[in-house]
Amino acid sequence: MELSGRCLCGTVRFRVGGEPRVHYCHCDMCRRATGSAFAVLAWVPSQSVAWINATPTYRRSSPIAQRGFCSSCGSPLSLFYDASPDEVALHVGAFDNPAPLEPRYNYGSRQRLGWVCCGIDLPHHDTEERW
Template sequence: MCRRATGSAFAVLAWVPSQSVTWVDATPTYRRSSPIACRGFCSACGSPLSLAYDASPGEIALHVGTFDDPARLEPRYNYGSRQRLGWVCCGMDLPHHDTEERW
């Protein structure tokens, strides 16, 4: 689903406590993208902003590209590795996990 939702080979997300997020300019528009997840988008331009799984109500994943300084963040693991495209080679030394979603 990450490829479809982002229009890219993968999504780079930062998981944070939901209570720590404050939207500054406007509240995102939310769309249920699967039976187990909801995604937030910029209501002005449509850029993907967030992902939240129903099973983890206290956490939200924010798209790293929306941060003012994304270089401060370092990846810790790969998620959805079974669906990884063969030519994607970044982060191969990190732990790998499968997704719960089946597409």
């Protein structure tokens, strides 16, 4: 499966091959980074991502991760954990066609906001990190 995506202004574009592993993330780090109640992330092998036109600007968002975003429009695009350099998470909302990227599990479940009801029937995994 080949997928493509971009930031809001189109400055940073990407193509990715393979079958992404998609989940909802409810951790407070993702909430703050996206300005939303949760993030929806698609994990792929790092080497399968081709950045087109420009690469994201990266910022260390915590002692364990860094995030990529468009320096022109600010769109969040990616998440890299230091402990997993062979994979990257891309924000599902940045894909040109996000419809087939259905989340399969929840992460950071203990930090889920009580009024969030999406994916309630999916498996749950927790994280110890809090930001």
